[in-house]
Amino acid sequence: MIGFINLYKEKGVTSFSNINRLSKILGGCKVGHTGTLDPIAEGVLPVCLNEATKLASYLIAEDKEYLAGAVLGFKTDSYDTTGSLVAEGDGRIPSEEEIQKIINNLVGEVELEIPAFSAVNIKGKRAYELARKGLIENAGMRKSIIYDIKLVEYSYPNLTISLKVEKGTYVRSIINKIGEMLGTFGTMNKLLRVRSGFFHVDTALTVEEIGLMYRNRNYDFLIPVNRVLNWSRVIVKDQFVDMVRNGISIKRVNYKYIPDNLTEMVFVTDSKGVVLSIAERSEGEIPFKNIRVFKNENFKI
Template sequence: MTEQIPDLRGLNFEEGYIAVIDKPLEWTSTDVVRKIKFALRRLGYRKIKVGHAGTLDPLATGVLLVCIGRATKLVDALQAEEKEYVADVMLGATTPSFDLEHPVDRTYPWEHITREGVGEALRALTGERLQEPPRYSAKKIDGTRAYELARAGEEVTLRKAQIAIYEMELLEYALPRIKIRVRCSKGTYIRSLAGEIGQSLRSGAHLTALRRTRSGGFTAEKAFSLDVFLQKLQELETK
């Protein structure tokens, strides 16, 4: 990310502002919203609305659109836009969450995998299709988050959702690790995609890193680090 220095002087945040934040690792999307909302309250915006347009998992980084004031009316439209990710995938092993939130639960052979085979798997998984969300996800089942049920040891079955993978590109090939770029529709779970890649290769797979590089027309290159954005809000307190 090229560090951006936002000029927030003279803004009326109630009128609407979209902060393009580079979400830090291990922060939830809600954590980021809460922190910005607290900073705005210190500036006198006691009842201002703040929300995000598209959840990023705690172990993911990258573009998180935080909508402030009247811009919160744009959340649904922004969430519906195309996304792009760069994902590091470990082949030959799975975890219950398809990422590093949980330890490896099964291992599989991966020595038979070839670069050509990976390319074929990526092509086969490209296009419009149904995808099952991870059981450790924020999807709700009868009002309860799926990850809460999964952590309680309950059986979790989630309905498959229509998604579209517009493009996948193999960026790095260093078995048993690969790095891919994914351009996709809203609602696509890259963790589930990692698992699907593993199955397609007659092996297993899980994510070891995930970065959202674009959401609609907003890119990581023009994102603000959360620390810088909060610092600029703090500076407004003294002016």
């Protein structure tokens, strides 16, 4: 099996444990995920199988959509309710108008604190390792883009927001910033990843659902690579297939077929649809430069 799975990660378990269980259910095949969800979070976790794991970076780069819940009035060291209390507000109850104004001002590029309890690398150490020893309060600052953010519901001390953000954005950091701007503090208490690029929560499947389908020989959970990565396909002449498999970027005349409307990234295949490489467009005599080579005859599009 080669392709992607739209996995629903359930609350209270780690992304890693989900991947391990899925690998065992699918007979020990190579499984990788694209972007960890914290144990408190649930929702879409795109998964790559076998050769598709080599394409994970192209899924990680996609924008994300979330539905997040928060409690105002206190702050923890992890910016969510799994952490330890570090500060409390003065009991002031902000109005819905105040919250709406602050949220509106966050759209665009914003600088956010990276939570101390995160996997960010600091001088060869994971931030959470340093945080557990009390050596850091946060893991530095990071600029992120918030494309859209809306107040869904508010009844003090609870609020719910929906948001669309770029990759690598910590939603709990956004909630922490909202709390600080309100002067009341705020802590995330729930998080649902609604979308990650192509993958949407409405079609996500749990490990148990995938396991049942697999045992019944129903493989509809497997999403073809070219359905997710909507790249052009170019076809190599038979006598040049081995050259591409060996990592050589070949000349234009050595291609059997090149479509008119090309995407920036392409699948390079043989005449039977076997993927030889993924490549990026280039100028001149060599139209595509190989980025990654594949040697699995079962990887077809």
